[in-house]
Amino acid sequence: MRKKAEEIFLAGVESVLPEKLIQRQIKRDGDILQIAGKSYPLSRFRHIYVLAAGKAAALMAKETERILGDKITGGHVVTKYGHETNLKYLKLTEAGHPIPDAEGVKGTRKMLDIARQSGEEDLVVCLISGGASALMADFPEGTTLDDLRHANELLVKCGADITEINAVRKHLSNVKGGQLAKTLYPATTVCLILSDVTGDRLDVIASGPTFGDTSTFADAWAVIEKYSLENSFPPPMLNHLKKGLTGLIPETPKPGNAIFRNVQNYIIGNNLLALEGASRKAHGFGFKTHIVTDKLKGDYTNVADFILKTIENYQQASGKKPVCLLFGGEPTVKVSGNGSGGRNQHLALYLSTKIDHEKQITILCAGTDGTDGPTDAAGAVVDNETIAIAVKKNINPRVFLQNSDSYHFFQQAGGHIITGNTRTNVMDMVVVVIEHLKSGHQAYPGVEVT
Ligand SMILES: Nc1ncnc2c1ncn2[C@@H]1O[C@H](COP(=O)(O)OP(=O)(O)OP(=O)(O)O)[C@@H](O)[C@H]1O
Ligand SMILES: O=C(O)[C@H](O)CO
Incomplete structure (x- = not known):
């Protein structure tokens, strides 16, 4: 699968x-x-x-x-x-x-x-x-490329969504x-x-x-405050935003x-067009297929909860035919630690700790651009075997999640999706395939991650 x-x-x-x-x-x-x-x-x-x-x-x-x-x-x-x-x-x-x-x-x-x-x-x-x-x-006058690089790094790693990140970028x-x-x-x-x-x-x-x-400049400033970037953001960039707030720089x-x-x-x-293409392929495989949403967003833990809840609902409603559920969008991950990974690998790893190990569920999370975060993988695929492999190899998913090191987890446990850059880009896709349906939900014992 x-x-x-x-x-x-x-x-x-x-x-x-x-x-x-x-x-x-x-x-x-x-x-x-x-x-x-x-x-x-x-x-x-x-x-x-x-x-x-x-x-x-x-x-x-x-x-x-x-x-x-x-x-x-x-x-x-x-x-x-x-x-x-x-x-x-x-x-x-x-x-x-x-x-x-x-x-x-x-x-x-x-x-x-x-x-x-x-x-x-x-x-x-x-x-x-x-x-x-x-x-x-x-970058604005009075600031440097280094300021821009530093500002960008802080913005993409702070957990802000793209509307928030770009409100700041537009005002710089x-x-x-x-x-x-x-x-x-x-x-x-x-x-x-x-x-x-x-x-x-x-x-x-x-x-x-x-x-x-x-x-507006006020929205950009609200993002700085919301993610507590006042002390880490480059001071010349902060000055520029402050000037904008007071009307010294035109909106x-x-x-x-x-x-x-x-x-x-x-x-x-857009993402929906990609999900439709995926859906045609899944139909061709004989799966009962459903595009659930093209609007996944927010913290990856909430996105994972939504995916798991949807899987549960389909398990209860479906007959014997294998089911393919398709999701699209872009979750956010607040990066901590100094590991390597991307939001798709991170979400897939988190999901692997939550899926019922007794069931045949396969979940693939990948970026359509072929690059998940600063890694050479597009994403990863997990199933009920993933945690069993981790246990056998004595690697703890929780440690990798805490260190934002999903890339190295999959390097050891297997499951990377490697496409090379696809030269297109319509956010991320989650493909869920469910076979042998049973009801109830149980995470793999002993590796519950919160
Ligand atoms: N170690 C990590 N673990 C999990 N996520 C990470 C890690 N490092 C970076 N990220 C995430 O990767 C994202 C940036 O990488 P990527 O290039 O895939 O984003 P993108 O959204 O496709 O870029 P753009 O929006 O500019 O097209 C950020 O959202 C960041 O949270
Ligand atoms: O470039 C960007 O701002 C992001 O990819 C969203 O379009």
Whole structure:
């Protein structure tokens, strides 16, 4: 069943590959370019630029290049190391993710230079995907790249969700929070977005570079306070936020602002699309299949409780046919200790300590981008054998959980899902396969984790 769970996950990833999604949205017939169903006569525009950022940016850009060909005047792509591709008309910068680096700063400057060149008679196609907040690396005057790196590290590890993290990022940037659109104004701007955020919020995905920001300096400051970052956050960054609070620095452009008049934003793929692809595969295997949610969020322990409760409900309601339950979204993990792992491996390890060891339940948790945290694994798969193996090998899951070291647990116990980077990114998936249904729920004796 581990193999089948993995194949179901991979089918989900396959259905959100960037080339496919771009082909569906951008079509060209001679002079007429159709983007998301809207026609743009190419001869109307003086220049056509393409700006792309995110983990899926390279492949989104490549397909756009294939369709637009020599109509493209120029453009720039910023993507994560190892996600590059050969491009003919566009330049590409590979940069640091999840921690921003100097290459990200250079690439972002190049994007902004092109944005500044664009004018009223130009068409700009933006291709945005998850990861772009870290890849589009810029920082306020009076602060440094080291400050940005430190701030980013604190934000992603403090347990804040992506809406909170990005409220802060947007207020420490000149490109995020609608500010790319501000630089592009008044060019005609069409932004195609691959969502890696629950609810597909345009102001949160990649910190919403082309959409009106609903968050404020006050919201950003509230995040600093909520996660007690006042003493650890870089002081120049705190000063910038404080200045914003007192009105010394202008707010990010808000929805309804005239600078968004010529901007269209479209979601071209999301977690639900991946779950649907996974569901078709599971059906093909003969499983009774159900997409439970594409909105998993919050602390991983609560997410685990929800998954276990759903499993229990299905166990009671189902007949003999094996069941596949699909969940999508993005749990959060507050990292403690100095281990290595990611939220999917962490959640899978936690779940392994909670599933009934007498039942045939297989649970796979993995990131659709193929990278779970700063590790080379996409996630992990666990079943009723996992804890038995741990006991045999004399390794204690609780110790690994406490040290945020799920990666090394699975290295020893087996169960890693390794895909390499998939060059797409629509959050995480949880695939649950249940066979031989019985009622009742009992965790493996002696390893209850709270
Ligand atoms: N040792 C660890 N154990 C568990 N989770 C970890 C660990 N180290 C980092 N993480 C988690 O990994 C996440 C960052 O990694 P990853 O690159 O997979 O995130 P991402 O959400 O895909 O990035 P982005 O949102 O920028 O696309 C953070 O949410 C952090 O809590
Ligand atoms: O880049 C980001 O901000 C996250 O991946 C969410 O889109």
